[in-house]
Amino acid sequence: MISRANQGLSHLLLSRLFQAGLVAWLVGTLTFVLTRTLPGDMAYRIAAGRYGHDMVDGAAAEAVRAELALDQPGLSAYVGWLWDLLQLDLGRSLVSGRPVIQELSHQLGHSLSLAVIAVLLSLLIGPPLGLAAGRKPGGVLDRVSEVAASVLRALPAFAVGLLLIMLFAVTLGWLPAAGHGGTAHTVLPALTLALGLAAVSSRVARNAMAEVSHSAYYAFSHTKGLSARQSFWRHGLRNASVPVVAYLGVQFVYLIEGVVVVETLFAWPGIGHALVHAIVARDVPMIQGTALVMGLLFVLLNTAVDITCYLLDPRRRRA
């Protein structure tokens, strides 16, 4: 039985590993094609990124073009890039000249800490609220939280962020509006992301709990004599949490997209911030590197979700 369970898990991990390879190739190729097709002269943009917008002239652009071999045909550039990737070499930033890996490892740490805090915060807000609402579908809490969740999810992350800045930084003056430093700097960007995530996870949790509380096994747990609290802890929580955790995987799309917006808004020195700068400066290796890391991160997070579901739901271990 144990070997069967392990077999299931290793199968899961293997298929995720394959997926990671596929994602790396697809994301790399896509960013390659997209940056090549962007309008404007690449050499000019890179030169502007290096020397500043005022210092660029045709000669500087030509120098960059020659140095980076930007006029080589697309296909050979692509093959060259792919070959480097296979050797785990992401290249050097066209702007700073430092290895992409080095730049990313620095920024990734900042992004990850922001993302982890945001997810934890959203888990503290969303599912408990949803579970409470789902125990009494149609009640006051259910209706109020539904409206709040719809509004929060309908607003884009930058709007939520701006509203939070206006309230907590400008009007109340409790928290800094932007920047990176102590705990106080983390609160608003993390909350911005967390609110968007919690809006969805609270509704998923609510629906899952409502379904569980209408189920025959939940009714049976009551009639066999368990108290409402015992029924909830023993039969409600586990069954309702499986869809919530599974849905987290889908939500990571929102998280990764949100990181780009929120980091830019709050001047947070993370990977999303770096991506925006890299795109403006046409720093192709940096764009490819960041997109790649984000794609792989997505696979990694989903693997974590799969493993959690696997542990939560004994049916999966038998299947």
Added chain:
Amino acid sequence: MTSMTLTTTLLQASDLAISGDGVTIAPISFTLEAGQRLTLLGETGSGKSLIAQAIMGTLPAGLSAQGALEIAGKRFAAAEPATRHSLWGRTLALLPQEPWHALDPTMRAQAQVAETHRFVAGKTAPAANEAASAELSRLGLAQALNKLPGELSGGMAQRVAFAAASAAGAPIVIADEPTKGLDAPRRDEVVELLAHTPNRGGALLTITHDIEVARRLGGEVIILRQGQVVERGPANVLLNHPETAYAQRLLGAEPSRWPDPPSFTGSAQAPVISADALRIERGGRELFRDLSVSVRPGEIVGVVGPSGCGKSTLGDILLGVTRPNAGRVDISREMPRLGRQKLYQDPPAAFSPHWSLTQLLEDLQRRHRFEQRAIAPLMQRLGLNEPLLSRRPGEISGGELQRFAILRVLLLKPRFLFADEPTSRLDPVTQQQTLSLLVELAREQACAVMLVSHDPALVEKVCDQTLTLAG
């Protein structure tokens, strides 16, 4: 226990009535003493399950109960459902309708029983585990302690549910359709299990539509119809000599009492479909091997066997939806493209719910171009009248909808019809009507029918040939 004291009445209902939401259950009174058993018998929609819910205090929103209840020496007003919650598990045990659904799908069998021992009967965790394991082993489930409900058969799940519901020693057991969907041997096992309670000095209230269950349990029987008591009396008297016309009709609809059908005369004809040496595996388990069967035009072949033995899979193979692991299926050369059809178990699930029946018929006609003229006479034969057609599938009775399903399938002029438990969700009276119509029409139209059922008595009465799958 209560049997030691002078008052041995465990459960008494006085003028218990239920109303609201278009439902009316007329006042009913009964008394159950220690060691007694009472069975409420009736067809679907007769309101028998609501009586169990009224006693437990679990009526759905919109319904309310009136009258008085006396449970283990305490008096309750039926109108106040919350007052009975403290009795759950300790005094009143409810055996749920569909045990598969009543067990937590993510919890192992032993844990589901142990938690009643621990949290309701107040044992320590190790003692509770011990007790659960002992009880499940006694019920023949020693191998299933660590299984999840999805890995149990219906009969096993019912035994686990019984152990979980009665672990705290409640003297009164209410069983609501405890044999629904079980085949005859499993059904008899459950009946035997239920009989433990009165044999040990408890009281048993069973709600069922299965006459055989009422007969095997004995005790007192009350026959209900549309919320009214039709007839009541001791099981051996009432079930053998019913006095009211309805009770006679209900009991007469039991398959073993059906009249014999006209015998099959076409055995010399070439088979419409035949299967040779089929072997099928599902999920690494062999369901059957070396299975050969052939069906001739107008012949009715019964398929019986326990749940999960591959009856529906056999149908899928003969219908050409799936392939066997070994063996071959031959179909007659004159078989049209849509000549193989299926009749489903649950009529509402086989219809698009949001369209009127007229619309559904028109769509079918447009798609398959059968003659419009064929509809009216066939409808008449099936006892479906014109006004029904303006309604939607959910707005007519299950029996009418299944007859409509038969209409729908026969309009396509099938040569082979696979009927997968077509009447198992219908009450006995409707079941008999529907099946005899199906047989009559199949004979007339020379359509071969394979009829799946879990009721051997029914198959024996209806079918010309029987195929038994062992499982």
